Amino acid sequence: MAASGDSVEKQAAFETAASIIRVAERIAVLTGAGVSAESGLPTFRGAGGLWEGQRVEDVATPFAFRRNPEFVWRFYNARRTNLRTVRPNAGHFALAALEESRPAGAFTLITQNVDGLHRAAGNRRILELHGNLGRVRCTGCARIEDRRDEALDDLPRCERCGAVLRPDVVWFHEPLPEDSWAEAEAATSACQCFLVVGTSAIVYPAAGLISSAQCNGAAVIEVNLEPTEASRLADVGLYGPSGKILPRLVEMLRST
Ligand code: OAD
Numbered sequence: 001m002a003a004s005g006d007s008v009e010k011q012a013a014f015e016t017a018a019s020i021i022r023v024a025e026r027i028a029v030l031t032g033a034g035v036s037a038e039s040g041l042p043t044f045r046g047a048g049g050l051w052e053g054q055r056v057e058d059v060a061t062p063f064a065f066r067r068n069p070e071f072v073w074r075f076y077n078a079r080r081t082n083l084r085t086v087r088p089n090a091g092h093f094a095l096a097a098l099e100e101s102r103p104a105g106a107f108t109l110i111t112q113n114v115d116g117l118h119r120a121a122g123n124r125r126i127l128e129l130h131g132n133l134g135r136v137r138c139t140g141c142a143r144i145e146d147r148r149d150e151a152l153d154d155l156p157r158c159e160r161c162g163a164v165l166r167p168d169v170v171w172f173h174e175p176l177p178e179d180s181w182a183e184a185e186a187a188t189s190a191c192q193c194f195l196v197v198g199t200s201a202i203v204y205p206a207a208g209l210i211s212s213a214q215c216n217g218a219a220v221i222e223v224n225l226e227p228t229e230a231s232r233l234a235d236v237g238l239y240g241p242s243g244k245i246l247p248r249l250v251e252m253l254r255s256t
Helices: 008-023 033-039 062-067 069-081 092-101 117-121 177-188 206-214 241-255
Strands: 029-031 107-113 125-129 133-137 144-146 166-171 193-197 219-224 234-237
Touching: 008 029, 008 219, 008 234, 008 241, 029 092, 029 177, 029 206, 033 092, 033 117, 033 241, 062 069, 069 133, 069 166, 092 107, 092 117, 092 241, 107 177, 125 177, 177 206, 193 206, 193 241, 206 219, 219 241
Parallel strands: 029 107, 029 193, 107 125, 193 219, 219 234
Antiparallel strands: 133 144, 133 166
């Protein structure tokens, strides 16, 4: 079924993507901030992005936190406030439907996002490479807690040991969570289809999964508003909002 106004090339790209997904025994998906844009969450780069007028080094590094923890917490608390009201969009739900349509273990969702929206949409096998904004981690006793539904002070402290808490997210110059990264690498090298959604594909090591997938013989499908660093590795590019592209793709898979 072609959407009205589509070029022949665009319809052909959808059909190629659907046929790649149909025959893939295992699928891995890498998502970035773009998949949550239609839920009202800002992306990082570009006009209106979180990094516009904000130096990454001032808010998203361990050095920034040591220098001025209140400043860093104000930045993250502003983002945490959004979390309490934000809802998954049609793109998130389409990815959940895709997982649902596959045998257990044949679908892995790898995300750079910290917003928890993939879980809220119903995906189950999720690897959060950059942590989760709803959680806090104690800088003293290392206890991790889910405080998603609470407003926190600008310098929250651990109720157990009194040390300062930090958001349980990965900052620049920090390693990714070991287990999630190992599982992401394994899922990437085992898949026949690697779907890249809503990421500028410039932050490593996450972006490196795209070339690993390609080197291991997977077909790469990109979904984005525009071509990115991932495009040269992609077998197919579907350009437009993921909240429209992904449901259409899933619908095509259902109807055949
Ligand atoms: P970016 O802000 O770098 O890129 C967002 C991408 O989403 C861009 O390529 C946009 O074109 C695309 N996009 C925007 N709206 C979209 C929509 N409705 N549908 C589809 N695509 C859309 O965000 P990330 O690639 O996620 O890391 O950034 C990667 C990492 O850099 C983040 O996890 C974060 C950041 O600094 C840390 O904080 C460690």
